[in-house]
Amino acid sequence: MFQFANKRFRALLVLILCVAILIVAGLSARAYLAANKDLQSTMPALGNVDKNLGIKPLSATDDTAIEERWGVRLQGIHITAAGHMLDFRFQVTDPGKAAPLVDTKNKPIVIVESSGIKLEVPNTPRIGALRQTSKQVKPGMVFTILFANPGKMVGTGQKLAVRIADFSVEHIIVGEILNTQLKTTKNNGQE
Secondary structure, three states, X not given: OHHHHHHHHHHHHHHHHHHHHXXXXXXXXXXXXXXXXXXXXXXXXXXXXXXXXXXXOEEOXXXXXXXXXXXXXXXXXXXXXXXXXXXXXXXXXXXXXXXXXXXXXXXXXXXXXXXXXXXXXXXXXXXXXXXXXXOOOOOOOEEEEEEEOHHHOOOOOOEEEEEEXXXXXXXXXXXXXXXXOOOOOOOOOOX
16 A cells, blocks of 8 residues: 555656646746847848848738749648647648648748747657658648747737748738638548
8 A cells, every 4th residue: 555655656746847847948938038039139030031041932811822833722820739839731732843842851940920930840759750741742632730839939810931941931820721712632632
């Protein structure tokens, strides 16, 4: 009886310690961001970043130009995982043009437009990058990329920019559904 109680007590202590570490990490991230507002204001504006990279971003509302240039229809960015992740989705309309978006060599980033902060795709040792890929991309397939949202810094209604290789779209409003008339296909994109 005593050993069982001792094991339960140890498990409870480990749980309390883990929760405390998560709380301290979250508070530290918020304090760091609050203390570095001056640093954020000195970061280059998105227009300057784009000029330096030679990329001309398109607005998320310009559906036709995005589809013609990169062969995708954006579905939007939504908050998921209790606010700790951002779920970016797009549907492929032209596999040739969309190839750079699903190529694992191209690292996607999200930029918070108001601050210039860059958010990346988490890459865990066992699972790998939290992004969907496919060797056989077909029209109608929907792809998901999950971005980290440390300290829940991004909220609904904020504007973000997404960069993947030469793909550059800005003014994506978090939580807004884009392209509600997406093509639906049978068997998950296989016609």
